[in-house]
Amino acid sequence: MHDLKVSAPPAASTGRLRRFWFALAAIVPLLVLWYVLTAVTHTISLGRFPSPEDVFNAARQISRGKGYAGGTMTAQVWQSSKLVLMGFAVAVGTGAPLGLLMGWSRRAEALLNPAFLLVRPIPPLAWIPLAILWFGLGDGAKIFVIWFAAFVPALINSYTGVRNIDPTLVAAARVHGASRLQLVTQVLIPGSMPMIFTGLRLSMQASWTTLVAAELVGAIFGLGHVLIVASLDIYPGMILYAMVWVGIMGALMTKALALLERRAIPWRG
Amino acid sequence: MARLGARSSARSKGVPSGSELFALSTLGLLAFFAVWYGVASSGWVPSRFLPGPVVIADTIARLSDHPYAGYTIEAHTVASLQRFGLGFGLAVVLGVPLGLLMGWYRWVDDVVAPLFESVRFIAPIAWVPFAALWFGTGIGGPILIIFSGAFPPCVINAYRGARQVDTVFVEAAQTLGAGGLRIITEVLVPAALPSIVAGLRVSAGLGWQSLIGAELIVVSSGVGYLMVQGQTSLQTPIVMSAMVAIGVVGFVIDVALRALESAVQRSWGVEP
Numbered sequence: 001m002h003d004l005k006v007s008a009p010p011a012a013s014t015g016r017l018r019r020f021w022f023a024l025a026a027i028v029p030l031l032v033l034w035y036v037l038t039a040v041t042h043t044i045s046l047g048r049f050p051s052p053e054d055v056f057n058a059a060r061q062i063s064r065g066k067g068y069a070g071g072t073m074t075a076q077v078w079q080s081s082k083l084v085l086m087g088f089a090v091a092v093g094t095g096a097p098l099g100l101l102m103g104w105s106r107r108a109e110a111l112l113n114p115a116f117l118l119v120r121p122i123p124p125l126a127w128i129p130l131a132i133l134w135f136g137l138g139d140g141a142k143i144f145v146i147w148f149a150a151f152v153p154a155l156i157n158s159y160t161g162v163r164n165i166d167p168t169l170v171a172a173a174r175v176h177g178a179s180r181l182q183l184v185t186q187v188l189i190p191g192s193m194p195m196i197f198t199g200l201r202l203s204m205q206a207s208w209t210t211l212v213a214a215e216l217v218g219a220i221f222g223l224g225h226v227l228i229v230a231s232l233d234i235y236p237g238m239i240l241y242a243m244v245w246v247g248i249m250g251a252l253m254t255k256a257l258a259l260l261e262r263r264a265i266p267w268r269g
Numbered sequence: 270m271a272r273l274g275a276r277s278s279a280r281s282k283g284v285p286s287g288s289e290l291f292a293l294s295t296l297g298l299l300a301f302f303a304v305w306y307g308v309a310s311s312g313w314v315p316s317r318f319l320p321g322p323v324v325i326a327d328t329i330a331r332l333s334d335h336p337y338a339g340y341t342i343e344a345h346t347v348a349s350l351q352r353f354g355l356g357f358g359l360a361v362v363l364g365v366p367l368g369l370l371m372g373w374y375r376w377v378d379d380v381v382a383p384l385f386e387s388v389r390f391i392a393p394i395a396w397v398p399f400a401a402l403w404f405g406t407g408i409g410g411p412i413l414i415i416f417s418g419a420f421p422p423c424v425i426n427a428y429r430g431a432r433q434v435d436t437v438f439v440e441a442a443q444t445l446g447a448g449g450l451r452i453i454t455e456v457l458v459p460a461a462l463p464s465i466v467a468g469l470r471v472s473a474g475l476g477w478q479s480l481i482g483a484e485l486i487v488v489s490s491g492v493g494y495l496m497v498q499g500q501t502s503l504q505t506p507i508v509m510s511a512m513v514a515i516g517v518v519g520f521v522i523d524v525a526l527r528a529l530e531s532a533v534q535r536s537w538g539v540e541p
Contacts, residue, residue, distance in 0.1 A: 023383035110293035115301035121520035123478035129500035231398030250390035
């Protein structure tokens with residue numbers, strides 16, 4: 001949320017420090033309150049929300065031996081991240097080129113847009129039951145649903161990226177005798193890169209949400225599966241611990257993408 | 270995908286005529302249904318897995334007078350819409366003022382932002398177990414899920430809107446003796462409205478999608494539930510009919526909010 005660029009370094013560092021203290025002042029009392037309400041006064045019943053100790057015990061249980069719900073947390077998280085990355089890669093590999101094509105050629109847009117517009121209003125999560133019918137409870141169904149979730153933002157943003165390229169750049173490249181291939185690799189793709197990355201970020205978030213949902217609905221392994229098993233066992237400590245991991249992995253993937261973006265678009269600063 | 274019309278842009282050479290584009294669009298639409306129909310009736314895939322468009326239309330008609338999973342498809346849709354309305358309304362009523370306050374008072378921003386950041390990356394759907402545990406699976410649980418999907422865009426856009434307000438207006442209001450509350454209601458809210466309304470659209474989309482997710486897992490009525498029932502009894506036509514209903518409702522919600530958005534932009538003189 002904080003995109004405010006502060007130009008003078010001293011101001012930036014005091015701003016960061018101030019933000020850090022405020023963050024501490026907001027989070028620490030909340031943690032203390034959590035401990036007091038659950039473990040000391042028992043105002044919140046442990047059947048509804050875990051105490052810090054419950055979460056710690058849940059964490060210990062799932063990280064040792066056979067773990068919980070079929071495996072240790074490391075294995076469950078690895079399973080989920082693997083599926084997200086695979087689905088994401090397939091979606092970006094198909095969505096971004098198609099978006100570039102539709103942005104470049106009016107004919108391709110006219111031909112493909114109606115089908116796209118028909119399918120787009122159906123939210124990715126609504127594809128889960130159909131995916132289970134088609135592919136069962138294994139990895140195939142998840143990759144299919146993630147593909148669908150991540151495909152739409154990848155396509156739309158690369159389309160917008162091409163449409164926003166300054167036409168004089170294209171004209172200049174043509175005047176200088178650029179071939180079709182050169183035009184694509186040296187003008188269109190770099191020119192739409194910032195928008196493509198916006199699309200990737202949205203795609204990544206959509207992939208992660210969709211995967212967790214798909215695993216909640218039907219899976220035999222993975223983070224969403226841990227959540228649903230913990231929910232059926234009424235095991236609040238494990239629910240909270242799994243949620244923390246959902247958050248951590250979501251944040252990590254977004255940050256990794258931001259890092260990649262800085263590498264891929266160095267001119268954007 | 271709004272077409273940019275006459276505005277020149279980076280495009281392939283040779284501008285196709287409008288009628289050619291229309292013909293291509295019609296062709297694309299026909300091809301979509303033709304391929305679907307063709308694959309479904311060719312026998313390559315069992316019709317149990319991929320029913321054709323005609324079967325879906327039939328199923329929708331049948332579901333609207335014969336109840337399935339307890340209700341007709343209309344009743345399921347209405348049940349979903351009620352939950353959506355409550356959850357989305359709650360997100361707007363709490364999220365927009367919070368965003369505005371964060372944009373206006375720096376200390377609110379400093380206190381709330383870290384809390385907000387630390388839960389932001391938890392996918393809304395991951396709240397399902399706690400939602401069921403705390404509020405049950407009737408109406409309270411799903412509302413929490415919709416809320417957790419719809420709340421962040423409301424906050425973020427109201428915040429951005431409030432941050433973008435020209436300080437001249439605020440200073441002018443202060444010089445003329447307006448107090449904090451009046452500045453918020455008479456300067457901040459009107460100035461931030463285009464951004465807020467844009468946020469509502471994103472928020473409604475996420476809320477609707479989260480509701481479907483919640484209904485897939487915990488609820489016992491609604492379109493999502495209809496889908497799950499169809500899935501467990503291997504009734505692909507029912508699953509796909511429910512998908513159509515979900516798509517139509519999502520589309521109508523989006524169109525309504527888009528109309529609101531452009532109305533606001535027009536009367537505020539903001540370039541869309």
